[in-house]
Amino acid sequence: xxxxxxxxxxxxxxxxxxxxxxxxxxxxxxxxxxxxxxxxxxxxxxxxxxxxxxxxxxxxxxxxxxxxxxxxxxxxxxxxxxxxxxxxxxxxxxxxxxxxxxxxxxxxxxxxxxxxxxxxxxxxxxxxxxxxxxx
Amino acid sequence: xxxxxxxxxxxxxxxxxxxxxxxxxxxxxxxxxxxxxxxxxxxxxxxxxxxxxxxxxxxxxxxxxxxxxxxxxxxxxxxxxxxxxxxxxxxxxxxxxxxxxxxxxxxxxxxxxxxxxxxxxxxxxxxxxxxxxxx
DNA sequence: AACAGTATGTAATAATATAACGTTTTAAAG
DNA sequence: CTTTAAAACGTTATATTATTACATACTGTT
Numbered sequence: 004x005x006x007x008x009x010x011x012x013x014x015x016x017x018x019x020x021x022x023x024x025x026x027x028x029x030x031x032x033x034x035x036x037x038x039x040x041x042x043x044x045x046x047x048x049x050x051x052x053x054x055x056x057x058x059x060x061x062x063x064x065x066x067x068x069x070x071x072x073x074x075x076x077x078x079x080x081x082x083x084x085x086x087x088x089x090x091x092x093x094x095x096x097x098x099x100x101x102x103x104x105x106x107x108x109x110x111x112x113x114x115x116x117x118x119x120x121x122x123x124x125x126x127x128x129x130x131x132x133x134x135x136x137x138x
Numbered sequence: 139x140x141x142x143x144x145x146x147x148x149x150x151x152x153x154x155x156x157x158x159x160x161x162x163x164x165x166x167x168x169x170x171x172x173x174x175x176x177x178x179x180x181x182x183x184x185x186x187x188x189x190x191x192x193x194x195x196x197x198x199x200x201x202x203x204x205x206x207x208x209x210x211x212x213x214x215x216x217x218x219x220x221x222x223x224x225x226x227x228x229x230x231x232x233x234x235x236x237x238x239x240x241x242x243x244x245x246x247x248x249x250x251x252x253x254x255x256x257x258x259x260x261x262x263x264x265x266x267x268x269x270x271x272x273x
Numbered sequence: 274a275a276c277a278g279t280a281t282g283t284a285a286t287a288a289t290a291t292a293a294c295g296t297t298t299t300a301a302a303g
Numbered sequence: 304c305t306t307t308a309a310a311a312c313g314t315t316a317t318a319t320t321a322t323t324a325c326a327t328a329c330t331g332t333t
Contacts, residue, residue, distance in 0.1 A: 034288070044313095046314080068203035071289065099252060109244055110261075116236075119267045121264065125264075126245075127260050131254065149329095181282075184281090184283085184322075185283095188281085
């Protein structure tokens, strides 16, 4: 395995699965991933879930909780994702990562009244995308 | 003229399940609910999921997406929940509904760069609660 | 009473995720 | 180069979460 600069080198299964998610235009579910990588030798759910867990952990992908599906991180230098926001069209199901400095600053600075310390947040917006509004 | 808050009357199963969630101090999962209401005649998953769907729809409960669990809405007059935020302790698993005017205003006003119109959002903060920080 | 909409009960099954095991590979230190 | 510990792997089985499908019953109008 070739070790790149500061880049963490992914294992074989992790790379196969990241490649698949990366080139997908939509969030992929674990079993969709499984079916699509069986020809590459990944045959069982734990192999997929383990790679997904790791990829999430190192910030290469994010889980869309409301859909149990995974998307590649668009912020190429995002290593550990602690501030994620997504827009989800309820009509066409398109999902996009929202990257807005004001938003992430506001939420990262947000302080709980009850004294909790936040390490991480996940925000999901639902609505209609430009195209679906017209229809 | 008095404008009545059109109270929706809940069905039997909906009421049983709402009561259970309401008096719970923690988010409840669908099958935990099922086991706890079997003595009341609710015997199968679809009965639980149908009631949950309806209760979510009318804003009586919220789903904590990252936990596949349900909590009662604390805003007693919240009819249709379109702006939800929760704090989740990663140590003790305590979940609280965050109600902060600034936060909900900021997020409700948030405009997507890509022209999406948002109807609703769900925000989940993760961290350590007061008590767990001390330990 | 007739109708539409909502809710119910039930069986079967689909979809999502993890446990538990032993083995192999990797990276780094001696 | 060998040792070693951590990480990743492969495999089987099973746990957990959620839905489909269909028949029946209840509720509130007209």
